[in-house]
Amino acid sequence: MALHPKVIDLTLDRMWRLLDALGNPQDNLPPVIHIAGTNGKGSTQAMIRAGLEAGGHAVHAYTSPHLARFHERIRLAGDLISEPALTALLDECEDANAGAPITFFEITTCAAFLAFARTPADYTLLEVGLGGRLDATNVIARPALTIITPVDLDHQSYLGDTLALIAGEKAGILKPGVPAIVARQKEAALDVIEARAARLSVPCQVHGQHWHAAPERDGMIFQDDNGLLDLPKPGLAGPHQIDNAGTAIAALRALGAAPGACAAAIRDAHWPARMQRLRSGPCIDAAPHAEILLDGGHNPAAGQAVAVTLAQMPARPTHMVCGMLNTKDIAGYLAPLAGRAESLFAVSIEGEPNTLPAARTAAVAEAVGLKASTSDTVLDAVRKIAADTPHARILICGSLYLAGRVLRDHG
Secondary structure, rough: OOOOOOOOOOOOOOHHHHHHHHOOOOOOOOOOEEEEEEOOHHHHHHHHHHHHHOOOEEEEEEEOOOOOHHHEEEEOOOEOOOOOHHHHHHHHHHHHHHHOOHHHHHHHHHHHHHHHOOOOEEEEEEEEEOOOOOOOOOOOOOOOOEEEEOOOOOOOOHHHOOOHHHHHHHHHHOOOOOEEEOOOHHHHHHHHHHHHHHOOOEEEEEEOEEEEEEEEEEEEEEEOOEEEEEEEEOOOOOOOOHHEEEEHHHHHHHHHOOOHHHHHHHHHHOOOOOEEOOOHHHHHHOOOOOEEEOOOOOOOHHHHHHHHHOOOOOOOOEEEEEEOOOOOOOOHHHHHHOOOOOOEOOOOOOOOOOOOOHHHHHHHHHHOOOOOOEEOHHHHHHHHHHOOOOOOOOEEEOHHHHHHHHHHHOO
């Protein structure tokens, strides 16, 4: 398939052209919940899906990037799309595109819309790829609900170099009169989101104003105008998942979900590479007594969330294995972790053209106060750590691309 030469090129013109050639499937989707934000989109979507499915609903879901297999991006009424079905849809989209410029994300998004339009379901969960205003997913005229998860600095070269500019791009998914759920935000981001919502007469449910979520004993509580819910602890690890769970519950309440579905949403959701503990595979074989965690966070807010999570875990010597892309704020990600790990082994991400060289990651780690060295591979780093500290906590982190490679090797 000959794709548009730019990896990322934010415009909707190519999408509108191809969708029109395909018969505009985006106009025939089950009710859409559209999700934008910098952090927490995937976890929030996973919780909403778990809650809706617990309530007996069939749910489509679109997410990116994938980790181990491309098929993870498209879920049809609960099941991952099959390879033959995906291949047929991509061929159909390529034929309709007739050789015109198109990006990989655009043509795969069109394929997802075709699949969603042709398969019965009750809801469609649609996660933005990048930004919001000009993202390929932002072609739904009237979604049932929009959601903006926490906005922070990331992808500045595409979205702007201030929180306000990035928030403006994320808020581009808001639609006139369509209800919106707004997660916890920094003031600069919230000001922009609320101003756009006011211009479009969007009824907003905003964290801290209209709903609240907080840990409570061994679980959490959620409160809004409809009352108080006592809920279990989120199944996804980390204290930041309380906020993500709150966002998901606010969305489910807006959709009329029952309390039992809300509890299932946060108890049963599964989302890989979010402080996920590895249970089997080469790294476990190499370090059988270690606790090995995998996380795909890659920006300063994610680094802070991981640091807080580590701080609340039982004390254990912690060592990092880190690989990052050269487009990220490496120092911003690593700085919060400097006090939480005894060492860092830097790796390059195999097969990824935008990988940051391991030596550069190690140099930045040293600059922010982490003892650092390099390794050829993740497995090599795990072996080195286990040789010195058999019962270590090993955190493999820094990129979803690195996480995906690890998951492919670990089933």
